[in-house]
Amino acid sequence: MLHSALLVLLAVIGSISASGNYGDIAGIPTTGASCKTARQDRLDYCGVRASERMAQTDLQRVNNLKAKIKSVANKKGMDAAVIAGIISRESRGGSVLKNGWGDGGNAWGVMQVDKRFHKPIGAWNSEEHISQGTDILIGMFNSIKKKFPNWTTNQQLKGAIAAYNAGPGRVSSFSGVDNFTTGKDYSNDVVARARFYWRSGY
Numbered sequence: 261m262l263h264s265a266l267l268v269l270l271a272v273i274g275s276i277s278a279s280g281n282y283g284d285i286a287g288i289p290t291t292g293a294s295c296k297t298a299r300q301d302r303l304d305y306c307g308v309r310a311s312e313r314m315a316q317t318d319l320q321r322v323n324n325l326k327a328k329i330k331s332v333a334n335k336k337g338m339d340a341a342v343i344a345g346i347i348s349r350e351s352r353g354g355s356v357l358k359n360g361w362g363d364g365g366n367a368w369g370v371m372q373v374d375k376r377f378h379k380p381i382g383a384w385n386s387e388e389h390i391s392q393g394t395d396i397l398i399g400m401f402n403s404i405k406k407k408f409p410n411w412t413t414n415q416q417l418k419g420a421i422a423a424y425n426a427g428p429g430r431v432s433s434f435s436g437v438d439n440f441t442t443g444k445d446y447s448n449d450v451v452a453r454a455r456f457y458w459r460s461g462y
Contacts, residue, residue, distance in 0.1 A: 280339035282401050283417030285454045290418075292452040294445035311452030314348065319460060321353025325370065328387040329462065336394050341462040342417070343394055345454030346424065347371055349446065360384030369393070396424065403428040422447040 292308035303310050333340035350372040368380035371393025382388030401420035422437045430440035438444050
């Protein structure tokens with residue numbers, strides 16, 4: 261009985277691996293949300309726990325997009341949990357948008373595609389929009405991979421997530437990957453949220 265339980269436990273541990281072609285969120289170190297980000301939800305704690313709490317708050321709204329997220333993930337080879345984590349961080353699953361817009365009217369949709377750098381396509385919560393946002397993330401991954409060819413794939417994914425927010429030119433080191441991101445925690449927060457969504461079926 262104990263032997264069987266141990267085998268099941270080892271199988272579960274072994275399966276904790278993200279899908280996709282761009283790294284494994286389970287293998288990326290993260291400090292989670294900064295206290296500044298956590299205060300958005302009036303939390304009196306920070307870190308991974310805060311990221312998970314905010315991701316949980318957004319879960320139902322993100323779940324409403326789950327089929328679209330998974331469809332894009334399958335087509336693009338990007339981990340669905342990472343896409344979900346970005347949607348939670350960028351727009352809280354869409355709850356902070358006004359007529360589909362955020363960032364003072366500069367960014368469109370649940371993935372907040374910036375109209376100053378891209379031509380937004382699709383409805384704010386559409387698969388077309390999520391596909392565009394994911395393409396932008398993959399473009400950031402390729403830029404970071406070119407800039408830091410000696411980084412591991414997991415490091416490049418974390419750098420790409422930071423670059424999605426700040427641009428690849430503002431990612432200068434892995435130890436300071438979030439130095440120029442919003443809240444100085446963007447990639448750390450998104451990775452922690454993504455792990456929560458992975459455990460929630462993404």
